[in-house]
Amino acid sequence: MxxxxxxxxxxxxxxxxxxxxxxxxxxxxxxxxxxxxQAQGSLIERNGTVIGSALIGQEFKEEKYFHGRPSATVAPDPNDSTKTVPAPYNAANSGGSNLGPTSKALSDRVKEDVEKLKAENPTASVPIDLVTTSASGLDPNISPDAALFQVPRVAKARSMSEDAVRELVTQNTQGRFAGVIGEPRVNVLALNLALDAAKAK
Missing domain, CATH: 1.20.5 (Single alpha-helices involved in coiled-coils or other helix-helix interfaces)
Known part of the structure; x- marks a missing residue:
C-alpha cells in the first residue's frame, strides 16, 4: 500500500x-x-506621500471636489460585532449591496440621491452612475457625463469659470481601450488632483 x-x-x-x-x-x-x-497597486503620490490608488475610489464630500459613485461597502460595527456600518470604498470588504431592483431600501436611497443631485444642477438629467453603486463598491471612475454634471457646483465652490473646470474634465477623460473596449471614463482622484493643481496656479 x-x-x-x-x-x-x-x-x-x-x-x-x-x-x-x-x-x-x-x-x-x-x-x-x-x-x-501597477504591481505596487498603481499608487498616486503627492509631495512624497501616498494619497491613494488609481484603482480604488475615495470618498470626496466637499463641494469643491468631484464626487465618485456611491459605495456600498461596509465594515464591522465597533460597538456591536454582529452588525455592520457603512464604510465607503473599504477595500478590505469589496462588494455590492446585494439589493435587487424590487428593494424598497434601494429605491428610497436612489430617489433621495436623485433629489439631492437635481437640487445641485436642476437643468441637467442625473447620470445613472452618480446614484448607483458598482459591483465592487470601489470604482474609482465615473462617466464623462457624471463629471460634467458636477461642473457647476465645483466651479462655484472654487470661484472658477465653468469653462475652465469643463476643460479639466475633458483633459482627464480616458477613451476606450484600443478605441473599442470599455467606455470613456474619468478617474475621480486624478481629476481632483488636476483641479487642485489648476487652482494653485
Whole structure:
C-alpha cells in the first residue's frame, strides 16, 4: 500500500511547490519588472506621500471636489460585532449591496440621491452612475457625463469659470481601450488632483 501512496504524495508535493510557490513567485517577479507601478497597486503620490490608488475610489464630500459613485461597502460595527456600518470604498470588504431592483431600501436611497443631485444642477438629467453603486463598491471612475454634471457646483465652490473646470474634465477623460473596449471614463482622484493643481496656479 505504501508503494501506491508514495507516488501520490510526491506528485502532490511537486504540484504544490510548482503551482503554489514557484509560479506565483515568478509571476510576481515578472510583474514587478514589466509593470512596476501597477504591481505596487498603481499608487498616486503627492509631495512624497501616498494619497491613494488609481484603482480604488475615495470618498470626496466637499463641494469643491468631484464626487465618485456611491459605495456600498461596509465594515464591522465597533460597538456591536454582529452588525455592520457603512464604510465607503473599504477595500478590505469589496462588494455590492446585494439589493435587487424590487428593494424598497434601494429605491428610497436612489430617489433621495436623485433629489439631492437635481437640487445641485436642476437643468441637467442625473447620470445613472452618480446614484448607483458598482459591483465592487470601489470604482474609482465615473462617466464623462457624471463629471460634467458636477461642473457647476465645483466651479462655484472654487470661484472658477465653468469653462475652465469643463476643460479639466475633458483633459482627464480616458477613451476606450484600443478605441473599442470599455467606455470613456474619468478617474475621480486624478481629476481632483488636476483641479487642485489648476487652482494653485
Amino acid at each position: 505504501l508503494r501506491e501512496i508514495r507516488p501520490a504524495i510526491l506528485v502532490l508535493a511537486l504540484l504544490t511547490a510548482i503551482t503554489g510557490l514557484a509560479y506565483p513567485l515568478a509571476m510576481t517577479a515578472i510583474a514587478g519588472v514589466v509593470f512596476p507601478k
